[in-house]
Amino acid sequence: MKHLVFGLLLLFSVGAKAIEVTHGPWICDMDSTSVTIVWVTDMPGMSWVEVAPDSTDHFYGKARQRYYDVLAGRKVLTDSVHRVRIEGLKPDTKYRYRVFTQEVAEWRYDDWVTLGKTACTDVWRGKPYTFATFPARPREITFLVLNDIHERAKFMKDLCKNIDFNKLDFVLLNGDMSHRLRSQQHMMEAYLDTCVRMFATHTPLFFNRGNHELRGQFADYLYRYFPTKNGHYYRLQHVAGVDFLFIDSGEDKPDEDIEYSGIVNYDQYREEEARWLRSLREQNKVGKYPLVAFSHIPPTLQNWHGPYHMQQTLTPELNKMNVSVMLSAHLHRYGYQDPNEVINFPNLVNSNNTYLLCHIANGKMEVDYVGLNAKDKKHFTFPLK
Incomplete structure (x- = not known):
């Protein structure tokens, strides 16, 4: 009986493991109004990037916008490599960002999906990452x-x-x-x-x-x-x-x-x-x-x-x-x-x-x-x- 209880506790602890960001993020393919941000998690999930101009007082305000990992109109749920393209940015502007991935807890049939725990980049403990778009005009x-x-x-x-x-x-x-x-x-x-x-x-x-x-x-x-x-x-x-x-x-x-x-x-x-x-x-x-x-x-x-x-x-x-x-x-x-x-x-x-x-x-x-x-x-x- 003791071994059975221990096994059940172990199974519960394994099942309760939270999704994690294991690699990244990194910035690629930037121009003056757009950028792609890539990262990897230890399991698939729905991913997005939250972005705000660096001039805003607090990251979690109305200036923050959310951009999803989308492929041909569907938010990607089945990949652990996440690629979010962010368009419509201002040239020569510094932004703050955080990346998020929410695991799929259950997918019964068709698009009846239940989402579970969320991985993010130091959402409470650390500062957001930053990047600055390229200027539209020539400079050094x-x-x-x-x-x-x-x-x-x-x-x-x-x-x-x-x-x-x-x-x-x-x-x-x-x-x-x-x-x-x-x-x-x-x-x-x-x-x-x-x-x-x-x-x-x-x-x-x-x-x-x-x-x-x-x-x-x-x-x-x-x-x-x-x-x-x-x-x-x-x-x-x-x-x-x-x-x-x-x-x-x-x-x-x-x-x-x-x-x-x-x-x-x-x-x-x-x-x-x-x-x-x-x-x-x-x-x-x-x-x-x-x-x-x-x-x-x-x-x-x-x-x-x-x-x-x-x-x-x-x-x-x-x-x-x-x-x-x-x-x-x-x-x-x-x-x-x-x-x-x-x-x-x-x-x-x-x-x-x-x-x-x-x-x-x-x-x-x-x-x-x-x-x-x-x-x-x-x-x-x-x-x-």
Whole structure:
């Protein structure tokens, strides 16, 4: 009898476990009037973000607005990765926010749903998180580029120990942040939890895939954690008077390489991306503002299939778009390429042990290339066209 009572008490305690926010939140895909906030809970539920201008006296007032995780008109109840798109914000404005997820206690049939306990981000004990939208007009921009960290989360933290993330407009992860994608927990431990602790609750995290993010059983789920407004990894992002072009460079080996077991089709994907680049130019969606490009794989390499195919598909379109500079990665070492017969724009390659701290002002972009050792430091100036 004693064991039965203990078992019932244990069952009750397990069943009474409250839903929890396990990862995040982090901010992505921001512009001057909208932002996406992402977080993860330990069970599915209905999620929302409550937002208020930072100028209000109290977070829980009439100024607070609620935005739900909605897909095609239905509030999402069956996912533990929550993505809330917030529209209609004011440019250049600071906001406070909290995230909430309410578990589904019972779902009998059709839409007869009973909601249960709610997880939130320190709703009574702590302060709300904050973010500031980008201005609609041009101004100075400062951002940080990291790449090829390959699961060295502690190294990334040490590398950035002197960075004041509150002074950055965004942080770009330019690919190969992990070796491959095995699971959600693997990705979180590899880099994303550390990014959240360092900056991503308040400074937008822009993500650009590397070739190693294309590998592993969990690779098809990556987009759920870094959603974009246009629904693609490749995209055009406007920030305060500058257009940033995200090139999704694909794999570096041929599609038929034995490593891929016949499950990839990146040649066709790059051809699709080239058509999208052409459409940007033909529809006059680029050219009004200076253009800075990001690509994990540099397009100037000659001896790998991926960059060679980029030269056949993506590079000719980029050469017609008046790119001021491209920042790339992949080589695990420093590299710089002046404009030449392959590309008509400069290409700066960041290593796996350094970051790029970029500042745009007065018609030019100043870039500090910085590592843990003073000898790693270099400085570049790129005029913006």
